[in-house]
Amino acid sequence: MMADAGPDAMYVAGGTDLYPNMKRRQQTPKIVIGLAQLAELRAVDGKPTEGMVLGAGVTLSDLTGHRHIQHAYPAVAKAAELISTPLLRNMGSIGGNLLLDTRCNYYDQNYEWRQAIHFCMKKDGDICWVAPSSPRCWAVQSSDCAPVMVAIGAKVRLISSSGERLLPAAELYNDDGIRHLTKRPDELLAGIHLPRVNGWRATYWKLRRRGSFDFPVLGVAAWVRLAGDGTVEDARIVLGGVGSSPMRVAGAEKAIAGKKLTEDTIREASAAAYPVAKPLDNTDFAMSWRKDMARHYVAGTLRELAGLPPSFPPPGGDAPFGLPVLPA
Numbered sequence: 022m023m024a025d026a027g028p029d030a031m032y033v034a035g036g037t038d039l040y041p042n043m044k045r046r047q048q049t050p051k052i053v054i055g056l057a058q059l060a061e062l063r064a065v066d067g068k069p070t071e072g073m074v075l076g077a078g079v080t081l082s083d084l085t086g087h088r089h090i091q092h093a094y095p096a097v098a099k100a101a102e103l104i105s106t107p108l109l110r111n112m113g114s115i116g117g118n119l120l121l122d123t124r125c126n127y128y129d130q131n132y133e134w135r136q137a138i139h140f141c142m143k144k145d146g147d148i149c150w151v152a153p154s155s156p157r158c159w160a161v162q163s164s165d166c167a168p169v170m171v172a173i174g175a176k177v178r179l180i181s182s183s184g185e186r187l188l189p190a191a192e193l194y195n196d197d198g199i200r201h202l203t204k205r206p207d208e209l210l211a212g213i214h215l216p217r218v219n220g221w222r223a224t225y226w227k228l229r230r231r232g233s234f235d236f237p238v239l240g241v242a243a244w245v246r247l248a249g250d251g252t253v254e255d256a257r258i259v260l261g262g263v264g265s266s267p268m269r270v271a272g273a274e275k276a277i278a279g280k281k282l283t284e285d286t287i288r289e290a291s292a293a294a295y296p297v298a299k300p301l302d303n304t305d306f307a308m309s310w311r312k313d314m315a316r317h318y319v320a321g322t323l324r325e326l327a328g329l330p331p332s333f334p335p336p337g338g339d340a341p342f343g344l345p346v347l348p349a
């Protein structure tokens with residue numbers, strides 16, 4: 022069907038991202054191909070000891086409620102559970118979440134609002150209102166599950182009439198607010214392959230204004246494999262919500278590789294997150310505060326994985342899901 026429909030068509034799964042975007046005329050497909058009734062996309066297969074495959078159409082509610090996902094992949098379950106609201110999680114799929122459009126305060130507005138500012142280069146215009154001299158768009162990668170899939174080393178299977186390919190989740194994303202996916206428009210995301218669980222651990226922390234529901238303005242996914250004596254054999258630390266793609270913090274990974282997770286090594290790793298996080302003024306909260314929070318959140322995730330007591334939020338802070346809300 023997609024091959025016949027050509028470039029004017031788009032897939033839709035739960036529609037919780039695409040339909041609001043169509044109402045705002047940000048995305049304007051002439052043909053919409055529904056995936057919700059494809060049973061093959063709704064299956065969860067495999068075992069944690071061998072690796073699991075999530076059909077792209079599995080709803081976020083089914084994902085968070087799945088016994089193996091809760092126990093063996095708690096970072097995936099937690100990220101999915103922190104997305105939007107129960108009603109939207111009943112409709113929204115994991116595939117749609119990984120392919121979520123990038124977001125920006127100048128773009129996520131109705132047509133008339135955007136027309137009044139002569140649009141922007143992501144849709145219908147030719148300027149970026151966030152960085153007017155910039156040749157590129159800085160709209161923000163805002164999927165909660167994307168940084169987690171990159172951190173745990175998941176792979177995605179893409180299918181089209183010309184063949185199929187399996188690529189690391191990290192390679193699904195481009196650091197560009199407009200061409201943010203390497204997936205071709207004609208490719209169907211069929212499944213997400215989770216690696217087997219063999220001693221690694223991972224977690225995800227999300228920063229947002231409202232604990233009830235909100236897109237992330239910072240997400241930190243951390244993955245470590247520890248030797249028997251607690252030495253870090255391998256690590257991946259990935260930031261979401263502070264760039265146009267999930268961003269690995271190589272300096273933080275290097276700071277803990279071959280060492281134990283101690284107060285000192287965690288401090289060094291979290292400091293490395295500060296220069297990597299480059300939020301701009303196009304989502305919620307002051308960008309300098311979000312940048313600063315990146316180091317606290319990296320420290321928080323690593324402390325959790327090390328089994329150290331949390332140093333953050335400060336005593337008395339309101340902490341839905343173990344996370345802070347606004348500073349006083």
Ligand SMILES: Cc1cc2nc3c(=O)[nH]c(=O)nc-3n(C[C@H](O)[C@H](O)[C@H](O)COP(=O)(O)OP(=O)(O)OC[C@H]3O[C@@H](n4cnc5c(N)ncnc54)[C@H](O)[C@@H]3O)c2cc1C
Pocket residue numbers: 031032033034035036037038039040041056077078081103104105106109112113114115116117118119120121122163164165166208209210211234235236237
């Ligand atoms: C009020 C509100 C709050 C939200 N809060 C959050 C949040 O906190 N965190 C978050 O991450 N998201 C949030 N979302 C976004 C959205 O609900 C989720 O990301 C959801 O998982 C999207 O899945 P979907 O199936 O509805 O995607 P759709 O809207 O169906 O699709 C999204 C995109 O993916 C494409 N697509 C979908 N499935 C496939 C496939 N199998 N193959 C190829 N292309 C495909 C579509 O063409 C479209 O471009 C929110 C949305 C709303 C409306």
Ligand code: SF4
Pocket residue numbers: 124125126127128141142143144148149150151152157158159160198303
């Ligand atoms: S970052 Fe710039 S070009 Fe991109 S959506 Fe925002 S205003 Fe538009």
